[in-house]
Amino acid sequence: MSRAPDLAARPTAPPVLLVGNPNVGKSVIFGALTRTYVTVANYPGTTVEITRGRALSLPGAPDVIDAPGTNSLTPQSDDERVARDLLLAEPDAVVLQVGDTKNLRRVLYLTAQLGELGRRQLLVLNLQDEALDLGVRVEASELERRLGVPVIPATATRNQGLDAIPGRLHQATVARLECAYPGVVERAALEVAALLPEELGNARRGVALMLLSGDRGFAQLPHCTLPEGAAELVERRRRELERALGTSAATAIARARQRAVVELLQQVFHVQRGRGVTLRDRLGDLSMHPIWGVPVLLAVLFLAYEFVGVFGAGTLVRLVEDGLFGKVINPAATALAGRVLPWEWARSLFVGPYGVVTMALTYAIAIVLPVVGTFFVLFGVLEDSGYLPRLAVMLNRIFRGMGLNGKAVLPMILGLGCDTMATLTTRILPTRKERVLVTLLLALGVPCSAQLGVVLAMLGSMAPAGTLIWGGVVAGTLFGVGWAAARLVPGKGSQFLLEVPPMRVPSLANILVKTVARTEWYLKEALPLFVLGTLLLFVLDVTAILPRLEALARPLVVGLLGLPAQATDAFLVGFLRRDYGAAGFFVLRRGGELDGVQSVVALTVITLFVPCIANFFVMIKERGLKVTLAMVAFIVPFAFAVGAALNWALRSLGVHL
Amino acid sequence: MNGKRSFDSRPAAIAHEEVLEELWTAREGGTPLTVARLAETIHAGPGEGWSEVVRELVERRLVRLANGELELTETGEPEARQIVRRHRLAEVLFHQVLELPMEVTEAEACNLEHVLTPQATAAVCSFLGHPPLCPHGRSIPPGECCSALSRRVPSLICRLADLVPGERGRVVLVAPRQRERLHQLADLGIMPGAMLGLRQRKPSIVVEVDQTVLALEDEIAQAIYLQPMVGP
The missing domain is CATH 1.10.60.10 (Iron dependent repressor, metal binding and dimerisation domain)
Incomplete structure (x- = not known):
């Protein structure tokens, strides 16, 4: 209760900026500091998301900004550029640097750069538990004495050490980590610093070194436009410097920093040799082993199937659909509608065959939500355990055939949860070509968990050959289209370079928070579309357009695909959501109106069908209208063509399923 | 003594080679050379007399003059290439x-x-x-x-891609095709002097630097040269 006025009051302390390497637990610390009241927004001019919140537990209730993970302040990627720009844009912010204790060298490499920018900071040495496991010991007090900034050991996932932050925030100061640059570099840095605008203040030396490291993205920064002609001067100075050095300035600067860091490390960083290999290490190694990695992958797939396919799509769906909706909600709604709604059309609007409650809510909440929810739990576990980068290592070579590399594993696997979300995460891919290719493959043939759940439930009711045919055709199509598109889409792919974090036991709380956030997002996005789709069908039905559309589509659906005419409904709603379409087939199949071959053909077509409306809009947002329309114009006829070919092949071979 | 004498006995040849090298470098940089500019930019030999050297090169059909600019002939090309190399x-x-x-x-x-x-x-x-x-x-x-x-890789310096899993080495040179990659690797700790260990080659190359484990494309591993270390 007392929080509301606090929130309304303006913060009385300067903002706190979380900075650190990727995968060091920054967001966990952010979560611990802010609890709730978080806003996520794109950084202006980029697609990188920044999380902001208020830390009411800190003195002065400052704003907290979570900068993207970065290895250096001379940016190599959009994420790193945003981290650097945020630092310059928030000159008064106190930097809370979060580091991975066992990777202290990389931590201090960043500390050195923060010091050169004249930033007041604290240093949280996180992941103490992992360091301990590895036999790594860091003398925090000695490090604090040498750097001059508060050093706080912590294990954020266990909520250890973080309580020291509020009390030490006011001690933040500029880190002392002098790097001995070659004389020519020092001279060049002084000259360049003199060209920089006054308002940069203490940051000028650091910015000068950034510029000499060849940071070209700097001129666009709103806060620090270089004076007229200065950019050319800097560039000329940089070339002179590189001639004198005989190597790139960035390399010379990086080397000097590493030397300074290594010297400091020798004083405070100790590794005990002869530590035994833990089970987690062994599991991590096995999961990317050329041979053992395959059974590990199969085991993960099996567990995923058991959890999402059997428990989520089976047990939970039965509970919610038959129990909650079948026995409680739908009868109650029908009874209520019968009493309060005198008109037949109004009653069927809510509880008829195309009713908002009986169709839309039942599909969305009873059939799809349990599947999506269990998938998000699974994805959270995979994400936090460190298995996904290892999967990327396993699949890199396969993805290369499609003009991609192992990094694309993340959006593709997330696509098995939700293609819309996955299309957003294509931003992590370095080149435009890769983003286009992954967007296309997601839209074409990566079934989202909602759809997958329905599809698997249906395939489970027939011979295993059905699943094999469906899976084979979809996977083959994906690979074939990927292969062809890699050769048709202009542009370049990128080289695979990915950090593989250690295997970690996921924190239950963190997974729950993520799952809740993702499920909430899903409901907000999907539920209105389910209702919209149902309304569309309802209108088409009462106006008798539906039978006419069915007649129109008959040659295609009945003739080419060999499906009953009612299947047209499913395709129509499939334009709104593929899983909704699949659910339509599910109902038909249960009513005995689809035989085995028909089911496999229908499922193949709906799997390859256009993505849902939400995905369509995100595609437009991310890739532009032209590219999106081109993709859809390819996908719809292509999906039907594959279905027709499959139908023909199965029929001529006389396959029965 | 011997080397010195042979060096002195071929000053003309040296001057020729200097010019060929300069022409190659200038073409690489996209700045065509005239005789006058050549005398300014060339980094070795006497400060004048370059027009004489050029005349000899033209006579030997290693260089030709086109619109006042110097360029390498078909016979000059391989010569220049070897010198630059x-x-x-x-x-x-x-x-x-x-x-x-x-x-x-x-x-x-x-x-x-x-x-x-x-x-x-x-x-x-x-x-x-x-x-x-x-x-x-x-x-x-x-x-x-x-x-x-x-290709026969000697044991003193080898590429990361040529190590056997489990071996370690000290990085001597990082020479990726793209310059940005160099910075990216340096930020991750892969730079001359760093100790690298090869964890595995298949299905993808995985290396460790300190406590950081990285998966790399083969091409990147081809561009990292190291001195293999004996023992663990």
Whole structure:
């Protein structure tokens, strides 16, 4: 209760900026500091998301900004550029640097750069538990004495050490980590610093070194436009410097920093040799082993199937659909509608065959939500355990055939949860070509968990050959289209370079928070579309357009695909959501109106069908209208063509399923 | 003594080679050379008399003048290529392996480029592991020894991709094709002097630097040269 006025009051302390390497637990610390009241927004001019919140537990209730993970302040990627720009844009912010204790060298490499920018900071040495496991010991007090900034050991996932932050925030100061640059570099840095605008203040030396490291993205920064002609001067100075050095300035600067860091490390960083290999290490190694990695992958797939396919799509769906909706909600709604709604059309609007409650809510909440929810739990576990980068290592070579590399594993696997979300995460891919290719493959043939759940439930009711045919055709199509598109889409792919974090036991709380956030997002996005789709069908039905559309589509659906005419409904709603379409087939199949071959053909077509409306809009947002329309114009006829070919092949071979 | 004498006995040849090298470098930089500019930019030899040298080169059909600009002929091209190759290989040897300062490296490379025999050049190139780039980041024209068939990797310096899983080495040179990659690797701790261990080669190359584990594309691993270490 007392929080509301606090929130309304303006913060009385300067903002706190979380900075650190990727995968060091920054967001966990952010979560611990802010609890709730978080806003996520794109950084202006980029697609990188920044999380902001208020830390009411800190003195002065400052704003907290979570900068993207970065290895250096001379940016190599959009994420790193945003981290650097945020630092310059928030000159008064106190930097809370979060580091991975066992990777202290990389931590201090960043500390050195923060010091050169004249930033007041604290240093949280996180992941103490992992360091301990590895036999790594860091003398925090000695490090604090040498750097001059508060050093706080912590294990954020266990909520250890973080309580020291509020009390030490006011001690933040500029880190002392002098790097001995070659004389020519020092001279060049002084000259360049003199060209920089006054308002940069203490940051000028650091910015000068950034510029000499060849940071070209700097001129666009709103806060620090270089004076007229200065950019050319800097560039000329940089070339002179590189001639004198005989190597790139960035390399010379990086080397000097590493030397300074290594010297400091020798004083405070100790590794005990002869530590035994833990089970987690062994599991991590096995999961990317050329041979053992395959059974590990199969085991993960099996567990995923058991959890999402059997428990989520089976047990939970039965509970919610038959129990909650079948026995409680739908009868109650029908009874209520019968009493309060005198008109037949109004009653069927809510509880008829195309009713908002009986169709839309039942599909969305009873059939799809349990599947999506269990998938998000699974994805959270995979994400936090460190298995996904290892999967990327396993699949890199396969993805290369499609003009991609192992990094694309993340959006593709997330696509098995939700293609819309996955299309957003294509931003992590370095080149435009890769983003286009992954967007296309997601839209074409990566079934989202909602759809997958329905599809698997249906395939489970027939011979295993059905699943094999469906899976084979979809996977083959994906690979074939990927292969062809890699050769048709202009542009370049990128080289695979990915950090593989250690295997970690996921924190239950963190997974729950993520799952809740993702499920909430899903409901907000999907539920209105389910209702919209149902309304569309309802209108088409009462106006008798539906039978006419069915007649129109008959040659295609009945003739080419060999499906009953009612299947047209499913395709129509499939334009709104593929899983909704699949659910339509599910109902038909249960009513005995689809035989085995028909089911496999229908499922193949709906799997390859256009993505849902939400995905369509995100595609437009991310890739532009032209590219999106081109993709859809390819996908719809292509999906039907594959279905027709499959139908023909199965029929001529006389396959029965 | 011997080397000195042979050096002195061929001043004309040295001047020729200097000009050919300069023409190659200028073309690489996209700045055509006139005789006047050549005399300004050339980094060795006497300050004047270059027009005489050019005249001799034109006579020998190694260089031709087109619209006042100098360019290499078909016969001059391979000659220039060999000189540039020797110069840049020498730079890698002196600067990155022997860690001599750049001024010394430059002077030595300017001497060595005129005296290395083809056989010695191939040996240096193999010793260095057929580096694609010189310390300035300019490409080293590949020789016959660089083709995959005749590659024999010596034990002193090898590529990361040539290590056996479980082996470690000290990084001597990082020479990726893209410059940004160099910075990215440096930020992750992969730079000359760092200890690298190869964890596995398949299905993807995985290495460790300190406590950081990285998966790399084969091409990147081809561009990292190291001195293998004996023992764990």
